Amino acid sequence: MSWLRRPSEAPLWQDEFSVFTADERYVNRRQFTKFLTLTSFAMLAGNLWILARSIFYRAPKYAPLAVAALGEVPVGAVKLFAYPSPRDPCILVRPADDTYIAYSQKCTHLSCAVYYARAQNRLECPCHQGYFSITDGSVLQGPPQRPLPRVALETRDGKLFAVGMEGERT
Amino acid sequence: MFGMEFYVDPSRCIGCQSCLKACEECETHRGVSMINFDFVDRADSIATAAYVCWHCDNPTCAQVCPADAIKKYEDGIVGSSLKPRCIACSNCVLACPFGIPKLVPEYEQMMKCDMCYDRTSVGKRPMCATVCPSQALSYVTPETIAATRREKPVNTFWFGEQKITTKVFMMAPAATDAISIDVADYIWEGEHELAPQAF
């Protein structure tokens, strides 16, 4: 530790226990208690701010994205897209003739890409056999703890648009 | 701080002990006087001397205190022992070359002059120097001393090999630079440095 000190001829104990109040590095009880109290208050304030933030939270609005034209995707097939940003992989599934549904493709367990198992009509994750319901993305089996986030879809002028992520609190 | 310094001139002392009486009337150590007062040798002389703590630049008392109970504050005043820390070991009493600290057995604590810190820290003058009728103890600006006294304020003392510089000044004959009490310091020994004195 000696390299941390200012160069001095005096022995270490003299620097540590300086008789000059100007050189003292010790804090006294009062200073320490003040420090604890102030830090405590700071933490409380921080937590209150976080609480306030979450109470007054508004869901972010994303720009709509054209995913596919109606009829473009055959029944039982999928189309992959990215929404809301290029780094968010999503999967559009047409399980029935007039049913289109889309989810985030990132498995909520460890973010492996889920695929549509057509025979079982569900979304499956190959990594740890996590299965998700196609109707609402809830977990059917496996290690995932949270349902798959669902992409809100809207039909406009014969096209399917992704307009938001459902499940994000409003 | 506030531009005034403490000057001691024992040759002016008339032995009235007003300093002792006023010291114990202060706001901090009520009822206990911190002045060191002596009849130098009453059988042969009426000479008396009163001293306050010299508030050394590197206080010996503080350096030897095992409990870190004596502190020198940023304005140069060396405080009396801190009550929670002092263990009444008398190390400082023995170590001080001027013999200033006193052990007060009833309080189990060393007590010494703190230059009326309750007064000097707010720009008032210490009790002893305010009341001293002969101004043997004086608390004035250096300009006043230079303008009114023929003696020279000196704050360097040699005790054998130990050089002590102090915040409080001793009035000495003009042209004195340091006060040395060891005769050896005045002996010519070839290259050995003589203690300067007025010739």
Place this chain on the structure above:
Amino acid sequence: MAKTPLPVAELTSRYGPHLNYTPPGGWQDESRNAAEKLVKTHCCFCGQQCGIQLKVRENRVIGFEPWEDFPFNRGMLCPKGVKRYLQGNHPDRLLSPLLRTEHGFQPSTWDEALDFTARRLREIQDKYGKDAVAVYGGASLTTEKAYLMGKFARVGLGTRHIDYNGRLCMVSAGVAYKGVFGVDRSPNPWSDIAKAEVVMVIGGNIGECAPITTDYIWRARDHGARLIVADPRFTPIARNADLYLPVRPGTDLAMLMAMLHVIIRDGLADREFIAAHTTGFETTAASVAEWTPERAAEISGVAPEAIERAAHWIAESRRSMLMHARGLEHQSKGVENCEAVAAIALATGNIGREGAGCVMITGQGNGQGGREHGQKCDQLPGQRSLSDPAAREYVAGVWGIAPDELPAPGYSAVEIMNAIHRGEIKGLLSICFNPLVSLPDANFTREALERLEFFGVIDFFLSETAMHADVVLAGSLQEEEEGVTANVEARVIHIQKAVEPPANARRDSEIICDLARRLGRERYFPFREPREIFDELRLASRGGIADYYGITYERIDREKGVFWPCPSSDHPGTPRLFENGKFFHADGKARFMKLEWRDGGDPVDAEFPVYLTTGRVVSQYLSGTQTRRIGALVDQYPEPKLEIHPRLAAQFGIQTGDRVTITTRRASITLPAMVVRTIRPDTVFIPYHWPGGRSANLLTHRTLDPRSKIPEFKVSACRVARESA
């Protein structure tokens, strides 16, 4: 009958002195609660009258704070001033009047006590005549009260016997200066001391009796001044003396006359000044013609060369300041001694200029003011003479009586005690005086007190003298009543009231006025407040030498004191007298006096071969009634010691601490010895602040200076011996 009602020891254990060490509530009290107010006032003790601020809370004085703005002492104080506040809230404080019974003193009501006092005074005057009662006043009273006592004696009681304890203090200097200069006052303000080139202190233990004056003298030396000290003892002020003159007690006149002799012989006299501003120089020159330094050396023990040097230093400087105190004045030649000092100042032209003059160092708090306005046996307000028809007419007019109703001059203080002793005076009313401790020959004083048919005392502690009283009226401390005093330089200053008198004690002036009412003299004493007394005093002093007419409390507060004479409200006051050689006699000139040597009243001989001199210590004040009750001051010097030189001590095998019996022609006492080289080998010294068996005044004698009537405290003959085991 004024024997003490109980043995003194029993009265002492009941009424003190007990030692008070701590402020009200103890040392910790004030640290928690601050003072409510700071009262700017002055010390209650000596004539320096240092400015001081008293800390007051809940009607109690709890401490002090220096008053750095008051110009005389600039915050400085001696130990007595620092601790004076411990007189308040004292267990010994008299809280109600006391009446004497066979079982000791009993508290009484004011009506009882005052009616009793008035009745007894009346009875004695009816039976034996108006002059069978006497009044003692004091020089630590405010000027208002000093004036009141003079008026009370003459107009209230109609007696001619009124005198005061200042008779033991300033009268030698007073008579001398009155005769030489025409006025009894220090001619120079104290600031002149620091401007002098030569300062001579003769008979003044400045370091212990006027400590604040030390700084003035040290500052003079800082500017290169030389200091001459003449004293049988080497006192603290002498430690920086350039010339020390170890004058034998009682022989100062020889030395001073020799100095005059040298000044004339060596052509150092200021002939121009003498011719223009003085008369009678030839008289003094003739007086000192035979007083060579050699002759003076034989008598005084001061070397001829030292006398020559002192004379030359003083005469060759245009700024010489000569200062004297009781050492010079407590002698049967006290007046001559002061006349000689004044003659040196006049002969060398060292008077009436900055840094040049001669001053007496007034000892008591209001020694100056208390000797100006009628408290003296021959004086009327304004420092007027009671024998002067014009003065009598004026003052009688102010008082509303016919001039011939004013009595003739009466006895001085010691003479009053002599008259009591021989039965001529039967009744005594006393305030601010403790004669059993302060008058010489204490056994005589006690016998006299025991012969009084009535003795009434106004005091705040039961002093040793008050133990003999028939009635003790509980009076006020200095901080309990407003008034003015005049300090050593005749600066009139304001004493502020800080607290009310406690319990059933009353202000002194109220007591006197109430007593006057009960004597049927109400219309002459209508005063309700000290201010009213002061206003009458101003009028009564108007046109007199000590003219206070232009002084008001408000002016004093604004100007930090006003020097008299001050004849009108636009007059600035008179700090320095005799400027331009104008003196107070009708012809405007100062007078040189005839100086004649005579022997003292208690000569040394084979049986009593040693000189005894008495004096003071710095921690005690006068008879000690107040300071012997303050613990810290008693601890500083607890009991009187006999100072004796090793050569004299060796003759009797005495060492420090041995108990030594000192015997004079009057009595013997035994004290511990203090063997020191700082005193003449033919002289011993005892401080006089203690009563009873330790009282120095048991040993002293009642010889008075014939003109001033001051006792010769400083010169007695004694012998010493180790106490036989």
